[in-house]
Amino acid sequence: MEPDVTGSQQNGEGDSEAKAGTEDMMNASMSTKSNRITRLPLTRIKNIMKTDPDVTLASQESVLLIAKATEMFLQHFAKMSYGHTARSKRKTIKRQDIDLSVEALDAYAFLEGMLE
Amino acid sequence: MAERPEDLNLPHSVITRIMKEAVPEGVSVSKEARNAVSKAASVFVLYATSCANNYALKGKRKTLNAADVFAAMKDMEFEEFIEPLEKSLQEFRHEQKGKKEASEKRKQNRSDAEKAEGEDSEQNISSEMEDSREDAEDEEDVEGEEGEDEDIDEDIDDEDDDEEDIDDEEDGEDVEEIEDDGEENVGQVEDVDDDDVQEVE
Numbered sequence: 001m002e003p004d005v006t007g008s009q010q011n012g013e014g015d016s017e018a019k020a021g022t023e024d025m026m027n028a029s030m031s032t033k034s035n036r037i038t039r040l041p042l043t044r045i046k047n048i049m050k051t052d053p054d055v056t057l058a059s060q061e062s063v064l065l066i067a068k069a070t071e072m073f074l075q076h077f078a079k080m081s082y083g084h085t086a087r088s089k090r091k092t093i094k095r096q097d098i099d100l101s102v103e104a105l106d107a108y109a110f111l112e113g114m115l116e
Numbered sequence: 117m118a119e120r121p122e123d124l125n126l127p128h129s130v131i132t133r134i135m136k137e138a139v140p141e142g143v144s145v146s147k148e149a150r151n152a153v154s155k156a157a158s159v160f161v162l163y164a165t166s167c168a169n170n171y172a173l174k175g176k177r178k179t180l181n182a183a184d185v186f187a188a189m190k191d192m193e194f195e196e197f198i199e200p201l202e203k204s205l206q207e208f209r210h211e212q213k214g215k216k217e218a219s220e221k222r223k224q225n226r227s228d229a230e231k232a233e234g235e236d237s238e239q240n241i242s243s244e245m246e247d248s249r250e251d252a253e254d255e256e257d258v259e260g261e262e263g264e265d266e267d268i269d270e271d272i273d274d275e276d277d278d279e280e281d282i283d284d285e286e287d288g289e290d291v292e293e294i295e296d297d298g299e300e301n302v303g304q305v306e307d308v309d310d311d312d313v314q315e316v317e
Contacts, residue, residue: 040127044123048162052169057179057180059179062182066164066185069185074131074134078134078135078139093139093144094149095146099152111159115159
């Protein structure tokens with residue numbers, strides 16, 4: 001287990017690396033290259049999907065694709081939000097930047113009111 | 117920190133890492149922003165699942181498949197995701213194929229070794245049966261279905277995706293056993309740490 005550390009980028013990555021090591025072990029069996037397809041844990045994605053009572057079964061491929069799409073969404077969301085951050089001449093993305101993104105994009109309409 | 121198995125949030129550290137890589141270096145993310153984005157990601161999964169499921173139901177299928185997800189992306193106005201997703205799908209199918217071939221090769225080597233030992237035919241048959249069962253268990257990515265297919269050397273229809281029963285704990289759960297185990301550990305590590313690790317403004 002990682003010892004307590006002060007919040008810093010390096011430690012954040014250290015923590016991630018510990019996880020990445022574990023994930024790499026898991027994914028080594030899935031992939032011959034070191035780049036796995038997505039960094040999001042497929043089981044967790046699957047568990048979220050399971051909460052939909054209308055969903056019976058989901059193929060492995062569909063779980064993977066939704067995971068990958070979620071990763072892409074995160075990148076997209078971060079970029080959009082950062083646009084507001086930069087405009088305010090800040091270097092830290094804040095909640096207000098997130099909220100502005102949700103309001104600004106049609107594609108993000110599904111998030112309205114969901115983030116409280 | 118108590119770890120509930122039904123934690124529907126994605127790991128905070130992974131979320132932060134993905135976000136940071138999408139923005140210029142030196143930009144950080146407040147804890148509140150990170151939490152909001154994390155929640156948004158879970159909502160995205162639900163929304164995508166629901167949209168995709170509509171297509172499955174339309175096609176009178178009980179299993180969500182890749183095509184359903186692509187159709188959902190279009191509905192959700194994330195059409196730009198489709199092309200990269202198709203690439204990922206190809207990669208995944210390629211990996212799965214490699215796994216299957218590796219597994220068949222192992223089986224082949226095993227039966228070759230047995231023949232070399234010159235055991236009597238009766239013994240060989242029971243050994244092969246054991247191998248089949250082992251392979252069915254070893255097939256970490258699919259439920260018994262594919263294991264059986266391998267035993268009788270059928271071509272797996274790649275279009276018919278491997279099914280996961282996401283309803284209850286059946287073989288489908290075992291299917292992702294390895295990821296589950298890894299994730300449990302992952303969860304423990306990062307649940308304890310992530311709040312400390314996150315940058316706060």
